[in-house]
Amino acid sequence: MDWVEQLRPIMTAEVRGTVVQTVGITVAAAGFPAPIGAIAEIERQGTAPIRAEVVGFKNDLTLLFPYGDRQGVRHGNFVRLAKTVRWLRVGPGLLGRVINAEGFAVDGKPQPLLSDRVLYDAAPPHPCSRPRIDEPLPTGIRVIDGLLTCGKGQRLGIFSAAGVGKSVLLGMMAKYTAADVNVIALIGERGREVNDFLERDLGPDGLAKSVVVVATSNEPAVLRVQAALAASAIAEYFRDQGKDVLLLMDSLTRFALAQREIGLAAGEPPTTKGYTPSVFALLPRLVERAGRSPAGAITGFYTVLVEGDDPNEPVADAVRGLLDGHIWLSRKLAGKGHFPAVDVTASLSRLMPDIIPPEHNRAALKLREVLAAHRDHEDLISIGAYRRGGNPLVDTALSMREDIDGFLRQDMRDRAEYPRTVARLLQLAEQIAGAAARSASQRPELTGQGGVNAGGNSAATGGPQTAGQLNGAVSAQAHGNGGAGTARQGRWPGSGAAAGQASAAAGPR
Ligand SMILES: Nc1ncnc2c1ncn2[C@@H]1O[C@H](COP(=O)(O)OP(=O)(O)OP(=O)(O)O)[C@@H](O)[C@H]1O
Numbered sequence: 001m002d003w004v005e006q007l008r009p010i011m012t013a014e015v016r017g018t019v020v021q022t023v024g025i026t027v028a029a030a031g032f033p034a035p036i037g038a039i040a041e042i043e044r045q046g047t048a049p050i051r052a053e054v055v056g057f058k059n060d061l062t063l064l065f066p067y068g069d070r071q072g073v074r075h076g077n078f079v080r081l082a083k084t085v086r087w088l089r090v091g092p093g094l095l096g097r098v099i100n101a102e103g104f105a106v107d108g109k110p111q112p113l114l115s116d117r118v119l120y121d122a123a124p125p126h127p128c129s130r131p132r133i134d135e136p137l138p139t140g141i142r143v144i145d146g147l148l149t150c151g152k153g154q155r156l157g158i159f160s161a162a163g164v165g166k167s168v169l170l171g172m173m174a175k176y177t178a179a180d181v182n183v184i185a186l187i188g189e190r191g192r193e194v195n196d197f198l199e200r201d202l203g204p205d206g207l208a209k210s211v212v213v214v215a216t217s218n219e220p221a222v223l224r225v226q227a228a229l230a231a232s233a234i235a236e237y238f239r240d241q242g243k244d245v246l247l248l249m250d251s252l253t254r255f256a257l258a259q260r261e262i263g264l265a266a267g268e269p270p271t272t273k274g275y276t277p278s279v280f281a282l283l284p285r286l287v288e289r290a291g292r293s294p295a296g297a298i299t300g301f302y303t304v305l306v307e308g309d310d311p312n313e314p315v316a317d318a319v320r321g322l323l324d325g326h327i328w329l330s331r332k333l334a335g336k337g338h339f340p341a342v343d344v345t346a347s348l349s350r351l352m353p354d355i356i357p358p359e360h361n362r363a364a365l366k367l368r369e370v371l372a373a374h375r376d377h378e379d380l381i382s383i384g385a386y387r388r389g390g391n392p393l394v395d396t397a398l399s400m401r402e403d404i405d406g407f408l409r410q411d412m413r414d415r416a417e418y419p420r421t422v423a424r425l426l427q428l429a430e431q432i433a434g435a436a437a438r439s440a441s442q443r444p445e446l447t448g449q450g451g452v453n454a455g456g457n458s459a460a461t462g463g464p465q466t467a468g469q470l471n472g473a474v475s476a477q478a479h480g481n482g483g484a485g486t487a488r489q490g491r492w493p494g495s496g497a498a499a500g501q502a503s504a505a506a507g508p509r
């Protein structure tokens with residue numbers, strides 16, 4: 001920050017206005033020419049001044065969104081400009097600490113000594129200055145590292161309804177990831193959940209290499225938005241120090257709801273579901289701040305609540321298009337006690353094929369094929385109407401159920417080491433190829449004729465349409481040649497499958 005910026009708060013110290021009215025939850029000041037985003041202090045009767053953020057203008061009035069209760073504010077109170085540029089103190093002393101959106105420690109320990117300052121609203125790195133994402137970031141979660149491998153600097157959404165294991169999954173990632181630093185933003189959580197997360201899900205080991213920024217649901221909307229900006233700014237600080245940063249934001253939906261509250265208070269017109277245009281302008285600005293820079297990388301996981309399992313909820317819809325992949329947590333799997341409840345067939349890491357060796361990708365594709373086949377026959381299987389021999393992939397899924405489940409499930413206390421995850425996946429793919437080949441050879445009438453409807457597989461993967469083609473695909477891959485080209489080109493089998501899966505993710509499983 002140059003010296004002009006540093007002097008600006010001092011130079012504007014004398015900008016003063018007066019409270020003339022309240023508009024909804026905002027306070028309107030007359031004669032107060034402060035810019036949007038500036039921080040002001042509103043005098044109050046008999047108590048300390050209250051801080052507020054400039055969120056808009058109406059006629060000649062400046063609208064201020066208070067950082068706390070407006071109790072005590074009266075007509076004619078002075079409003080004083082405190083800062084035109086919002087910055088945050090940062091430094092290594094933040095590690096292991098829990099702070100609020102304004103950077104104050106809220107963990108009962110003394111305020112950390114911090115030597116540097118960063119802007120809340122820093123611009124994302126220029127697209128041309130971003131190195132390509134070409135290296136995986138091990139998360140320590142087997143299903144993600146194996147089947148949804150995430151690159152250093154990638155941004156993924158975790159889409160889920162309430163209570164299906166988001167907090168536990170984020171806590172596991174924070175504990176087990178290979179990243180140097182975690183920055184965790186808890187936005188709009190209930191107060192009780194924060195301690196649950198810190199003590200149960202994150203634990204002392206996870207906290208030691210994390211910075212946690214908290215704005216609970218009872219805090220004003222401006223602070224809930226600011227917490228997300230603070231977490232991004234802290235992640236940028238560590239990235240610029242050359243660190244690999246894992247940014248976990250829970251939740252992007254509550255960030256959007258807070259911005260909606262501010263937008264409506266400032267007089268913006270509501271659009272779909274009451275969301276204001278500024279929400280959709282702010283979301284890309286926020287998520288673009290993650291990514292790789294020449295110094296380091298911020299890998300971002302953003303949770304998105306899909307209440308009522310409505311995939312077309314406007315925030316979920318907008319976010320899907322902004323991120324490089326999505327992980328869908330399924331209520332159905334959680335209900336069966338299958339944790340992490342990741343629905344692999346509905347999830348996708350767009351960069352995965354570019355960052356892992358072809359044999360890893362081939363193995364992941366094979367397991368996906370089997371899972372997709374099983375998913376499409378699940379109803380028949382559950383009522384006992386599926387006959388063995390009907391589909392070699394489903395037969396394989398059934399015969400290898402324990403092995404596959406053992407790979408996908410993970411206890412919250414277990415760390416999955418990346419090399420072991422990949423080795424296990426390759427082994428599993430070999431077993432699948434063997435089992436599928438055996439199953440196909442036992443039913444020669446099914447090969448090459450397309451006599452059995454195996455459309456279930458094609459629905460999920462955009463892959464082959466018939467059992468014959470499926471067997472061909474499986475055996476081609478079993479011999480180590482099928483799928484490699486597709487994998488390197490960054491697509492799942494069949495063209496447009498990424499889009500297909502994106503829309504598959506829209507639906508609850
Ligand atoms: N890996 C796991 N192993 C065992 N149990 C798990 C696992 N993940 C989640 N659970 C169970 O699921 C419950 C809900 O998980 P969690 O609190 O993470 O959900 P959530 O999606 O964060 O909920 P909310 O939407 O209320 O914040 C946990 O209390 C735990 O019992």
Ligand SMILES: [Mg+2]
Nearest residue numbers: 166167168193
């Ligand atoms: Mg939670």
